[in-house]
Amino acid sequence: MQHIHNWATQAAKLFFRPKNIYILLTACMILAGQYFWFWKPVQMTRDIDYENADWQLLKGLEIEEKCVNLQPGQKLEYSFKSSAELSFNIHFHQQGSPIYLQNEKDVVFKKGVLLPPKKSQFCLMWVNPGMEDIRLSYNTQLLSELEDQVKNRIPVHFRVSADKQAIRIVADSGLELSRLEIGSNILNFELNNNATMLAVSVADLRGSLLIYDVKTLQIISKVEINRFPTLLAFSADNRFLIVGDEHTENIIRVELKNNQQHSLTLPLLPLALMTGEEPGELLVRAEREVMKIQLEPLKLRERNARIEFTFGEETFLADPNEFCTAHGVPHPLFTPSEEAMSTEGIQGYYIQSK
Numbered sequence: 001m002q003h004i005h006n007w008a009t010q011a012a013k014l015f016f017r018p019k020n021i022y023i024l025l026t027a028c029m030i031l032a033g034q035y036f037w038f039w040k041p042v043q044m045t046r047d048i049d050y051e052n053a054d055w056q057l058l059k060g061l062e063i064e065e066k067c068v069n070l071q072p073g074q075k076l077e078y079s080f081k082s083s084a085e086l087s088f089n090i091h092f093h094q095q096g097s098p099i100y101l102q103n104e105k106d107v108v109f110k111k112g113v114l115l116p117p118k119k120s121q122f123c124l125m126w127v128n129p130g131m132e133d134i135r136l137s138y139n140t141q142l143l144s145e146l147e148d149q150v151k152n153r154i155p156v157h158f159r160v161s162a163d164k165q166a167i168r169i170v171a172d173s174g175l176e177l178s179r180l181e182i183g184s185n186i187l188n189f190e191l192n193n194n195a196t197m198l199a200v201s202v203a204d205l206r207g208s209l210l211i212y213d214v215k216t217l218q219i220i221s222k223v224e225i226n227r228f229p230t231l232l233a234f235s236a237d238n239r240f241l242i243v244g245d246e247h248t249e250n251i252i253r254v255e256l257k258n259n260q261q262h263s264l265t266l267p268l269l270p271l272a273l274m275t276g277e278e279p280g281e282l283l284v285r286a287e288r289e290v291m292k293i294q295l296e297p298l299k300l301r302e303r304n305a306r307i308e309f310t311f312g313e314e315t316f317l318a319d320p321n322e323f324c325t326a327h328g329v330p331h332p333l334f335t336p337s338e339e340a341m342s343t344e345g346i347q348g349y350y351i352q353s354k
Contacts, residue, residue: 058086060131066140071119072238073194078124079111080138087127092120105129118237119279154352158198159345160186167200169350177350180217182210189340190232193275195348197256199241201229209243211256215351223259225252233273233282235295242282242295244270251284253298262298266291 058064068076080088088110089103101114101122116122128134156177159168167180167189184202191198197220198212207222208229229243229252244251249266251273268286276283282293283305292302340346 054137055135056137058082058126058128058134058136060128060133062128064126064136064138065123066125066138067121067123068140068142069121070114070116070142071193071236072116073196074116075143076114076116076122077111077141077143078114078138080126080136081109082107082126082137083135084108084130084132086134086136087129089125089127090114090122091125092118092122094120118239153349156348156350157345158189158191158340158348159343160189160341167198168345170345171350177352178217180212186341187228188230188232189346190234191346191348192234192238193236194238197234197238198348199232199234201232201243203228209241209254211241214348221256221259223254223261225254225261231270231273233275235282236275236279240295242273242293244273244284246271251293253295264293264298264300266300267303 056064070076085106085108087103087105088107090101091098091103092101093099101117102112104110114122114124124138124140126136126138154171154177156172157170159170160166161168161179164186165184166182167186168176169178169180170176180198180200182200182202184204187201187203189198189200191214196214198214200210200212202208202210206224208225208227209223211220211223212218213220225243227245227248229245231244231246231251233242234240235242239256241254241256242251243254246269249269250263251266251270253262253264254260255262266284266286268289268291270284270286272285274283274285275281276292280295281301282295284291284293289303290305291300292305293299294301
């Protein structure tokens with residue numbers, strides 16, 4: 001008996017050493033973390049009152065879908081839980097076929113953030129794979145990619161300086177917050193659709209296009225195109241910059257990630273460029289018609305194009321020439337865009353340094 005007592009005493013001393021107690025507590029914390037992060041959500045779906053209005057009934061083989069129009073620079077936070085395992089996917093459509101960003105089976109709980117790779121409609125889809133009823137609850141929230149910088153983001157106007165050699169960044173109060181010294185005569189400039197990139201056309205064949213990061217005000221790239229473009233337009237997904245001028249029928253598509261260039265010869269001289277309503281579409285205004293251009297692959301898709309007009313709550317398609325003749329109301333697309341070079345400039349945001 002004395003031998004057993006001594007053995008037990010020694011074992012207790014070894015077990016209750018501070019180092020061993022620390023290891024035991026750490027293991028308990030890990031197990032508790034696994035419970036709350038992995039098993040607790042499953043248990044919650046079994047214990048919830050399904051009569052609550054937040055829960056939706058998915059009958060056997062039924063589908064629930066939530067679709068949102070998104071573009072690069074936005075993000076969609078989502079979360080869901082269900083009473084039984086179901087299938088979940090996130091997709092968008094391209095030329096009529098679904099492209100899946102996520103596709104999972106046998107899930108009861110998930111949360112994440114969707115960062116859209118292009119401008120399109122993205123759909124979250126839940127599928128009940130069996131014949132038994134399933135209860136589903138989900139939440140989505142649309143956020144800006146720069147939400148954490150909102151407090152440091154100031155609405156400003158980007159205006160060309162009097163000598164056409166710099167772009168002034170001016171607050172609504174008229175105070176100049178910063179400026180970009182270009183060093184060459186500025187012909188035109190344009191912001192992309194989420195105001196994160198600035199394209200500047202200059203009278204310098206060594207680098208007639210300058211692309212700036214608006215947040216840092218640093219040059220991302222210089223593009224040599226052997227001409228002086230006065231027409232600038234970013235594609236809706238910010239992958240391309242399309243340039244041209246009123247003196248030649250050629251327009252050039254510049255791929256911003258590698259500066260590769262593709263040109264297209266139009267049947268008429270362009271007077272203005274405008275990003276189209278559909279992803280991958282560009283509208284080109286000539287003297288007597290509007291042309292629709294497909295950006296990838298680059299080609300002329302439609303002449304004498306009808307485009308959307310919106311007045312009040314009514315939106316309809318109309319021929320731009322007939323519409324203007326009948327109503328005498330000019331549309332921004334119908335004249336060369338010189339807004340950037342005007343005294344007002346173009347609106348954007350300035351990110352203050354912390």
